[in-house]
Amino acid sequence: GAVVSQHPSRVICKSGTSVKIECRSLDFQATTMFWYRQFPKKSLMLMATSNEGSKATYEQGVEKDKFLINHASLTLSTLTVTSAHPEDSSFYICSARRGVNTEAFFGQGTRLTVV
Amino acid sequence: EDQVTQSPEALRLQEGESSSLNCSYTVSGLRGLFWYRQDPGKGPEFLFTLYSAGEEKEKERLKATLTKKESFLHITAPKPEDSATYLCAVQGTQGGSEKLVFGKGTKLTVNP
Numbered sequence: 001g002a003v004v005s006q007h008p009s010r011v012i013c014k015s016g017t018s019v020k021i022e023c024r025s026l027d028f029q030a031t032t033m034f035w036y037r038q039f040p041k042k043s044l045m046l047m048a049t050s051n052e053g054s055k056a057t058y059e060q061g062v063e064k065d066k067f068l069i070n071h072a073s074l075t076l077s078t079l080t081v082t083s084a085h086p087e088d089s090s091f092y093i094c095s096a097r098r099g100v101n102t103e104a105f106f107g108q109g110t111r112l113t114v115v
Numbered sequence: 116e117d118q119v120t121q122s123p124e125a126l127r128l129q130e131g132e133s134s135s136l137n138c139s140y141t142v143s144g145l146r147g148l149f150w151y152r153q154d155p156g157k158g159p160e161f162l163f164t165l166y167s168a169g170e171e172k173e174k175e176r177l178k179a180t181l182t183k184k185e186s187f188l189h190i191t192a193p194k195p196e197d198s199a200t201y202l203c204a205v206q207g208t209q210g211g212s213e214k215l216v217f218g219k220g221t222k223l224t225v226n227p
Contacts, residue, residue: 006158032213043202043219044159093158100213101146101166101206106158 002028004096006107013084013114021079021110023094029074030096034104035067038091050077084114117142117207121218128193128225136188136221138203146206148186149215150179153200162188162201193225 003026013019023033032051036044048064050056050071058064066088068080077096081088091111095104120139128134140148147166151159163172165181172179176197178189188201200222204215 004158034214044217046214049214091156095158097213103147103149103161103164104215105161106151109156109158111156 002026002096002098002105004030004094004105004107006094006110008110009108010111011113013112015085015114016083018080018082019084019112021081021092021094021112023077023079023096023107025075025096025105028096028098030077031074031099032097033071033077034095034097035069035077035079036093036095038093038109044093047079081112084112086114088112089114117205117209117216119203119205119216119218121201121203121221123221124219125222126224128190128223130194130225130227131192133189133191133193135190136201136223138186138188138218139184140186140203140205141184142205142207142209142216144208146208148181149204149206150186150188151202151204153202153220159202190223193223195225195227198223198225 005024007022035047047062048056048058050069052071052074056069071077093109095106097104118141122137150162153159163179168183170181176191180187200220202220204217
């Protein structure tokens with residue numbers, strides 16, 4: 001199966017600082033990458049969809065200036081949480097897919113804690 | 116709007132006790148239905164993709180089936196290591212959308 005690597009797996013940051021999460025497809029080129037947020041015992045909440053070389057499409061209610069997404073290449077997307085607050089603490093997960101009608105493969109997730 | 120409903124929310128089985136998980140969906144046009152397994156604190160692991168009604172796929176103790184309204188994930192003679200949350204997702208054709216719509220999942224616990 002295809003491998004998606006997400007880094008870091010855990011991060012603790014202070015309120016007001018920014019933190020960057022990386023998502024890499026290791027053995028395939030990802031035309032599309034997705035970023036999700038997951039609350040305890042809840043399902044995945046899609047934050048945004050990104051295609052290589054173009055601006056990300058954010059879901060309603062997701063602040064694009066707070067959650068900056070860059071899809072610089074076919075194997076790398078980054079999510080930057082800017083001016084983090086404790087309410088941004090959550091489990092963030094990325095996924096990547098080769099093409100429109102193919103399955104999406106997920107990273108290991110990043111546990112963000114803002115103190 | 117595409118919707119996915121999974122049932123039951125939680126299921127406890129004894130080792131060897133077969134059962135099925137349900138995923139009911141409404142979608143404008145189905146591009147694909149996906150099953151994932153998620154362990155606590157980890158990202159979902161891909162299991163199956165189903166594209167059309169009548170399609171079936173198997174992997175070890177798991178078998179996924181699809182109709183026009185729902186999908187089932189059958190678990191035959193489960194083992195404790197099958198304990199996880201199983202997620203169902205659909206991708207529709209509305210508006211050229213690429214995104215997956217997920218259900219809330221079924222948390223499966225298999226007791227030894």
